[in-house]
Amino acid sequence: MIRPTATTIRSLLLLCCSLSHSLIQLNTGTGRLHDDQQEPTSLRFKNLSSVPEGLDVRLRDLDLSNNFIRHINSQGLGLPSLLRLTLSYNQLEIISEGAFRDVAQLQELNLARNALSHNVDSNSRALGSLHRLRSLDISMNGLDDKAVELYLHNKSVLEHLDLTGNGLTRLTAKLFAESLSMRSIRIENNLITAIEEGTFETLKKLKTLNLARNNLVYICDFKLHQVKLLNLSRNSIEFFVTREDGHPYELEILDLSYNNLLYFPMVPKTNQLRYLHLQSNMVGALETDTLISEADSLYRELTSDDKVKDAVENNNVYSNWRLMPLVYMDLSSNHFRSLPLETLSHLTSLVTLNLSKNCLQDISYNTAKGCSGHVGCYRQPPLTLPSLRYFDLQNNGLRQLSTLFLEALPNIETLNLKENSVRPCDPKDQLGPSETMRENSPTNMSSCVSFRNIKTLRHLDLQDNGIKTLHQNTFERTPLVSLNLASNVDVILNSGALEGLQSSLQSLSISGNNMTTSALSLPCLKALRRLNMSDNNVDVLPSTISCSPLTELDVRNNGLTSMNESLVDRLSLYLHVLYVSGNSFNCCDTKWLEAINKEKVKIPDLDHAVCLHVNGTLLTGFLRNHSLHCSLELSPKITELNLGQITIIMLFVSTVLITLVVFVKKVCCNTGSFIV
Template sequence: MVRHMFSHLLLLWSLSHDLHITGLTYHKPKEQSWNNQNLYSVPLDLDAKLGRLDLSNNFIRQLHTLALPYLEQLDLSSNQLDLISEGAFENLARLEELNLSRNALNNNLGSNSKALQSISRLRTLDISMNGLSDDAVERYLRNKSTLDELKMTGNALTRLSPNLFKESKGLRSITIDDNQISVIEQGTFEPLSRLEMLNLAGNNLAHICDFKLHQVKLLNLSRNSVEFFVTPEDDLLYRLEILDLSHNKLLYFPIVPKINNLKYLHLQNNMVGALNSEATMVSEANALYNEIIKERTVRKNNLHSNWRLMPLIYIDLSYNHFSSFPLETLSLLSSLETLNFSYNCLQNIIWNVRNDNESGSHRQLFFPSLKHLDMQSNGLVYISPFFLNALTRIETLNLQGNSVQPCASTEHLQSPQSTRSMNLNTSCVVFEQLKTLKHLNLKDNNIEMLHANTFQKTALVSLNLARNSHMVMQVDALEGVHKTLQSLIISEINMTSSDLSLPCMPVLTQLNISNNHLNAVPSSLSCSPLTEIDIRNNLFVSLNHSLILAMSAHLNQMYISGNYFNCCDSEWLTVVHELKIKLPDISDTVCFTRDRNIVMTGYLKNMSVYCLFPPKAQDTHFGQMVIIVLFVSVMLTVLIIFTRNMCCKDRSFIV
């Protein structure tokens, strides 16, 4: 057995020895960094076996011949490089990554461009922030057939033509953001069959009216001046998955390829919705399409027909100009999971949907996959029950910064017939329709009344009611969700302890009751597995140490600053320290004694110095002494006056 194992070990050793002798072992490339060393030239004593060399953030102005035959990566970024000798890279046979960003390569174009032409295996090139013009870039990209990734951020390009990449047709990723490009000639990117990522953000592009890049997966056109995006219809598959048109001047939804893989669409910070009605916007978008492709008659709704086939899962429409919700357009997105509609101009979501032709009744559209809806800061007052019925899988709803008033619980909304019969002019919102809802944010909505059973029939896990400063919370307001709530925020509501009534919540782990007028923690929390509680900026003088003990099995963090704790009533604090509950803001917490205020951390270092007697006995003793002194003083004064009067009377009788 031992001999057998020994023979195997001997065989393994001989194989490894042979591999080493024949040079087949893998040696990790040597690395050397001269980053930020105040160098004015390349060091002369570089190891010839270097695989990676970092010379960034220096003052190198000229680059001469480098004798580094094994070098694969060279970083010369953030220097003052303006002259590269023609033979500088001739001996760098293995160089694949070259970073020349943040230099002055707009100078000495002849010598510099010839130097780069000598690199035969270059795969990644970064020439960003060099002040390069169209002609200069074209010269730098000659003889770059192996180039895979190109970065040209922050140069002075104004026009892109087919000549630019004619010798770099293997490019997979191109970044030309923050230039001055206003024109892209046809045929510039189409021949680049491997191109997957194209970043043209921060340029001067105004129209995309003939999008034909079938191969591109990620297209970034943000921070331009794009007014419309149109794709002529064909039957070819477009691989586009991410389209960023944010921070432009779009008036319409983009007309995307008919057959596409688009999953993420960024349209935030545009002017979509400025045309008021959805019907007007759709008809004008289709008219524009027909004008661009020179169709004399409108055959169909191109916008909707293409959107119907789009497998979109995320769309951002925040910071646009919508005053009505585009129900019909967005309901076409059957795969949509996340919709950001925050910071628009909605006041009401009205079910403004064309009636069914046959019955004449309201058509019920659906958002069958929508899970996350953000409607923050729209000024919303009313949301149609038909819209809420359409959210069949909604889990997260953000209504922060609106004027939504939750309706009282109703039992007659379970059927479509009863929904139609309810008063649609009511200004409150019925949340119990949202049976799949888990996360609801109602912060800063000026809510006046939170009725009993407001959220029953939902599956709420987290609820934010903060900054509703005049809200009255009825005793059973959380009834129906008290068994599912894990996070509850009721800060900045001006509540007193008598106003706050919380039920037993058996799964609640996080509670924020900060910025109120509370002086006691609700005893009902003893049955909650709280891990974190925030009681900052209230009127607490002390805490119930028995309650803290009851919660100690799970509690690991408390925020307590902004209260006015009595230093000498600190039994709760002793309990907190013994249980090793974290107090992250203890250094910002102040407590008071009879004669001074003390930062809590200072008090904890020597508690006995500040509190020699139990607070209650001390306070009682002091009060009793004051009363006794006052009483004795009054009695003495009365006695003296009485005695003087008696003396005066006696003297008068003698006279």
């Protein structure tokens, strides 16, 4: 009987392992790839001049971008499982006709930033073999209209196309005739001046269309019922008109920013528009009445048919807006000198309105326009923005917002009045109960704004308004959560200016106001979490902040030399972050800093903080290791003091000894003489 040796056993174990590995490979061959082969293979920035040979045939995702590949030959890639191929940022100009014959499964191809304007016929035939291609990026290749048409030949299942940065000048119906499955098309930054009728209408699955950065001048008959997102920003569009055809439109996002619009876009009655971007146009250059009448005339001229009568109600083409579910509108950087409230009031769903960087000065109006108060006068429903919550009026010339106007915003939460000339009213000077009846009378027009009794307002920004005084009870019965009073140079907070905010205010900024300690009157704000009092002339922190559960305190660039230790102890209970740079602290009077460090409060700018040394020198970074530095500074003084004392003692002892020696010597001499 043959006994198995150790070598035999080891050989059998190796054979079993080999068989197991072979079985795993067999399973893989039946269609399941290893997990590591599922991951993308990146060969970016490898200085490759051709597609490398010997790649794993199981690859599904290959990235060859940012190399120097100029030619893909007819031998093919030899990657039958490949689904995604990236060849962007190469120098590719020749794709041989059989180059893609063995990548029949390819679904996504990125050829951006190459030289595909060369050899278009040959290259397009090579791409024509990719029958399953769903996403194609041929952006930034210098392609003209004809070249793009060839590259899109035989792309019946193509869904996503990127043509950004090419040289297209005119879009025709033939361009997408063989690509009826398109869902998103991006043709940004070309030279398009015209779009032929029927170009996109046949693309029934199209949802996203980006035509930004072209040379389009007008859209006079928008008919894309199926599109949900349309980007026409940064063209030269003067008007956007949709013919009323009775069919519903699915458009949800329309971007017409950075154009030359004089009018609001004219959209169909039945639409789903929710986000409208109109910033940086010329809307508002015409007075409101002129704008509406000219828009009506333009609409009638461009859509002269029987349906116009139904579309233009009460001679106002924008009356259809009342059916529009718009929640966001950006009208910043336009030319409004007055608020087009009559038009905007149709937008009953509007939540966010941006009118920053316009030319608005006074906002006031009569709630019942066209009614003079005489007997039999018909009072129209008041003009309101019932759903508006966020209103941005930054950087206008505003001096007044009437109480009636603020009452027309029944759900306002955030009001941005930064960089205007708004002066909060002194409650003592305001009108009595009949204020709302008399406010718009020419004799009662006020140049201030009342912020009292706005029960929904939570966030108010009054930065850089030139405010000089905040009077007592300025924000009474207005439960603000955040208040920005920064950059109102030399403003004085009168006693009780923030009265009524004790239980609601969580964030307060009074930075950049050139305030001194005496001009700063803060009540006990029991909800305050963030206080920014940087860039002032405060030399002592107000004691009232100790009752606030501050998590963030900014005292940069003030006149502080130290901080009250007991105040800091109380603040440290809640404080997370403290900013202190730009003050002139005493280098060795830092008990406040020890208390802060004990509670592990973060001081991000401590290395940049400056302190004043006893010798008059300003030191940076000293406070980081103040204990060590101060002990080292005291040591030489102690040594110097001890040496002085020792020297005096030694001199005294020496004098006594010398005197004693002289005395003894004299006594001895006298005694000797007597004996003799």
